[in-house]
Amino acid sequence: GKKWIDVSDLVEEMAESEVLIRGRVHTNRPVSGKLGFVILRASGSTVQCVVSQSEQNKVGANMVKYLKQLSRESFVDVIGVVVLPKEPLTGTTQQVEIQVRKVYCVNKALAKLPLSVEDAARSEADIEKSLQSGTPAARVNQDTRLNHRVLDIRTPANQAIFRIQCQTENAFREKLLEKSFVGIHTPKLMAGSSEGGSAVFRLEYKGQPACLAQSPQLHKQMAICGDLRRVFEIGPVFRAEDSFTHRHLCEFVGLDVEMEIQKHYSEIMDLVDELFVFIFTSLNEKCKKELEAVAKQYPFEPLKFLPKTLRLTFEEGVQMLKEAGVEIDPLGDLNTESERKLGQLVLEKYNTEFYILHRYPKAVRPFYTMTCADNPLYSNSFDVFIRGEEIISGAQRVHIPEVLEQRAGEYGIDVKTISTYIDSFRYGAPPHGGFGVGLERVVMLFCALNNIRKTSLFPRDPQRLAP
Ligand code: ATP
Numbered sequence: 001g002k003k004w005i006d007v008s009d010l011v012e013e014m015a016e017s018e019v020l021i022r023g024r025v026h027t028n029r030p031v032s033g034k035l036g037f038v039i040l041r042a043s044g045s046t047v048q049c050v051v052s053q054s055e056q057n058k059v060g061a062n063m064v065k066y067l068k069q070l071s072r073e074s075f076v077d078v079i080g081v082v083v084l085p086k087e088p089l090t091g092t093t094q095q096v097e098i099q100v101r102k103v104y105c106v107n108k109a110l111a112k113l114p115l116s117v118e119d120a121a122r123s124e125a126d127i128e129k130s131l132q133s134g135t136p137a138a139r140v141n142q143d144t145r146l147n148h149r150v151l152d153i154r155t156p157a158n159q160a161i162f163r164i165q166c167q168t169e170n171a172f173r174e175k176l177l178e179k180s181f182v183g184i185h186t187p188k189l190m191a192g193s194s195e196g197g198s199a200v201f202r203l204e205y206k207g208q209p210a211c212l213a214q215s216p217q218l219h220k221q222m223a224i225c226g227d228l229r230r231v232f233e234i235g236p237v238f239r240a241e242d243s244f245t246h247r248h249l250c251e252f253v254g255l256d257v258e259m260e261i262q263k264h265y266s267e268i269m270d271l272v273d274e275l276f277v278f279i280f281t282s283l284n285e286k287c288k289k290e291l292e293a294v295a296k297q298y299p300f301e302p303l304k305f306l307p308k309t310l311r312l313t314f315e316e317g318v319q320m321l322k323e324a325g326v327e328i329d330p331l332g333d334l335n336t337e338s339e340r341k342l343g344q345l346v347l348e349k350y351n352t353e354f355y356i357l358h359r360y361p362k363a364v365r366p367f368y369t370m371t372c373a374d375n376p377l378y379s380n381s382f383d384v385f386i387r388g389e390e391i392i393s394g395a396q397r398v399h400i401p402e403v404l405e406q407r408a409g410e411y412g413i414d415v416k417t418i419s420t421y422i423d424s425f426r427y428g429a430p431p432h433g434g435f436g437v438g439l440e441r442v443v444m445l446f447c448a449l450n451n452i453r454k455t456s457l458f459p460r461d462p463q464r465l466a467p
């Protein structure tokens with residue numbers, strides 16, 4: 001009849017009461033034959049359990065011995081009394097201790113684990129400190145973490161990252177539903193590529209050549225042709241990236257939007273502005289604890305963003321780079337380095353790390369992108385950046401079928417494979433546009449993490465198909 005208490009709910013007001021808690025053996029330190037300490041962990045929360053042999057405790061020598069042989073990461077149930085520590089605790093999240101009465105092992109973990117969660121949770125600063133102290137702590141490299149991701153996910157920072165990811169997705173959906181968007185699901189098996197380029201996974205579909213969707217692009221536009229008017233999708237996106245970078249995955253979660261527009265592609269950027277200010281604000285408000293847990297292992301400064309998102313044209317960006325001594329092709333794309341540099345310049349000049357760059361040169365955008373009415377060298381398109389890295393691409397689309405067909409041909413796309421897409425526009429299509437966001441990139445850059453694999457639960461990259 002005892003009540004289960006979650007480790008994260010153990011508070012000073014519970015002093016003197018007996019509780020029943022379940023968690024994993026995080027660390028396990030016998031001090032003597034009569035005294036031992038076990039730190040119990042549940043999700044990101046930890047509490048110190050003290051086992052001391054005494055008559056009054058009804059704890060015998062056997063129990064201390066039993067505790068000594070419990071392997072780390074085993075699941076245990078502990079019955080004990082909540083006590084207030086003599087001094088503030090630094091090694092645990094909870095500020096109370098548990099004076100142990102009984103321990104039951106629910107399920108044992110292997111005695112020798114491929115990585116220690118305690119090691120995996122250390123910050124660089126802690127490792128540096130340990131080097132000076134003479135008892136160097138182990139550094140767990142990324143491949144080891146990813147090979148044994150189930151253990152790695154147990155660190156407080158990772159526990160937090162996936163809750164932040166969930167809230168990002170949730171806020172995205174919440175805001176769009178509020179604005180009368182309809183959530184849709186488009187097919188991931190396709191007859192041909194949708195973005196052009198070679199980065200598609202090819203497969204056989206009942207004897208017919210096919211590929212995995214590189215984006216919901218074609219079908220989200222077809223949903224607009226089908227009068228759904230404003231749609232969004234949260235779903236997997238497949239890219240057969242052949243190079244290995246800190247920000248590309250072969251499978252990622254795409255947050256896509258497509259909408260009718262009245263007059264101008266700025267209506268799409270207005271939505272980006274409202275949506276992302278909402279997402280960032282909701283993360284700061286609803287994920288305070290999680291953001292702190294991430295920062296504890298990977299220190300970062302909160303994202304600087306403006307209440308009204310800054311918009312610069314591509315030409316203005318090129319000009320800023322030019323003035324800073326960076327020469328780039330005014331009708332080419334920005335490379336990773338110039339994107340970073342521009343991010344720095346924007347931060348210095350406008351005090352924001354989140355901004356929109358629009359009116360890209362037409363030549364560097366996909367075939368379905370609308371050309372600017374006043375200058376055919378530019379397009380009604382934009383990218384959005386966090387801390388100098390791209391998180392969004394978007395644009396107004398071509399809605400005239402003849403133009404679309406011609407453009408696809410110019411881009412080397414086999415028009416036959418997208419004939420149903422092009423036909424959709426023959427039945428009358430409204431002016432429209434939208435954008436695509438990479439969920440893992442948003443979380444990575446919001447928390448200033450250095451690698452997209454940190455924000456993908458089981459990442460897929462050119463060298464990794466497991467776990
Ligand atoms: P997306 O591919 O979805 O547009 P992205 O961030 O890769 O997102 P791109 O426009 O493809 O944006 O690329 C921007 C710049 O990033 C390129 O000019 C190139 O310098 C660099 N880049 C893109 N892909 C890779 C890659 N696979 N490896 C290294 N650098 C890349």
Ligand code: AMO
Pocket residue numbers: 195214215216217239241247248249250251252254256257390391392393394395434435436437438439440441452
């Ligand atoms: P784009 O190809 O720029 O645009 O992709 C949109 C966003 O998806 C993310 N992204 C990636 N994330 C992780 N790994 C990758 N390999 C990867 N590639 C892209 C980025 C990027 O900004 N159909 C258009 C969108 C549109 O116009 O609506 C598209 O796919 O955050």
